[in-house]
Amino acid sequence: MTHPDRRTLLKAAATAPLGGLPWRGARAQGASSPANTIRLGVPVDLSGMYRDVTGQVSVAAVRQAIQDFGPRGFNVEVLAADHQNKPDVGVSIARQWFDREGVDCLVDVATSSVALAVNDLVREKNKVHLNSSAASSDLTGRNCSPNMVHWTYDTWMLANSVGGATVRAGGDTWFFITADYAFGHALERDTTGFIRAAGGKVLGGVRTxxxxxxxxxSFLLQAQASNAKVIGLANAGTDTTNCIKQAAEFGLARRGVKLASLLLFITEVHSLGLRTAQGLIVTESFYWDLNDRTRAFTARLRGQVGPTPGIASTHAGTYAGTLHYLKAVQDMGVAAAKASGTEAVARMKALPCDDDAFGPGSIRADGRKLHPAYLFEVKRPEESRGPFDYYKLLQTTPAEEAFRPLAQGGCALVRA
Structure with a gap:
């Protein structure tokens, strides 16, 4: 197992003013003491294929949540680290943070394999896990935990929205190109269920x-040879953009083959450009231009990060989860929140959610944060009014329908 040293663990804190973000209010006498300090750890991809949808912007989203939360009489400190999308590295970082750095809560985490590995450690240490970027629906299913809240999206939601809509539009035969780890497996599994339920068929697949x-x-040529109408991309990040670019080079669209990108972020659309991405169907739970509140949140976060490939839904989920956790800490008291992650998550579930990124919402018993899901089509270049004006809304799935029904997930926290 790789054991990152302290320099690796704190590399993000060394490159941005992240550590020690004090917020001192009228009741903050002695706020710098460890007993009155909440420490947040942000283990994300800072250098790999998911750096644009997590990375430094996720760390900045945590800072923005602290700033928007305002002075409440206790101190908040932030550590960040690059887990390199490796479960063993992620677990090592989390263990050192819990045992040596006094971290109370992990935020974002990113990458399903890392999130699933870290989840058991968080429960063992009775800390809090606020997940935004990892997509596996198993986090609120067979691997659910009383110490975890899953924000933003998951593989069931993505499959429900994109998979079902594509089959209903005539794409009834599929071939999957799947990233060979927990996220890809879960996304292919969940999408297959919706394809078959809608009367479609899966003709084959390959794991990369x-x-x-x-x-x-070679994977795209296998998919083409299957004669499937739809190639399902059960991947994300640069894997997805490389697939889309190479499919365009092969002219698959001209041959009548449709790409179904099951998880595509605005950062990838920006990278691809509208000429390549136009017409793609995207499911999101956050888009910067949805309403006045989302635009205001995006403007504040952009003020911190400057030019970026975009503010993704994962960044919004990191912000919203952090903000709601701090509200729970304030409500129950710092000492109680530090003493029990299980009780802190229970308080989060008891409090109604409301923030500028997602609006009103709630957290279910299995840890699933509920909010609407939006099906978008990527605009043609001539339809866009300017930078990041990329989506047009096709349909909205209400919060109570967007995610897997509570009774179907197999979560042990759900009483029959």
């Missing part, structure tokens, strides 16, 4: 090594 695959040409 993760991380490290850059050339998808």
């Amino acid at each position: 090594p993760f991380p490290g695959t850059q050339d998808f040409s």
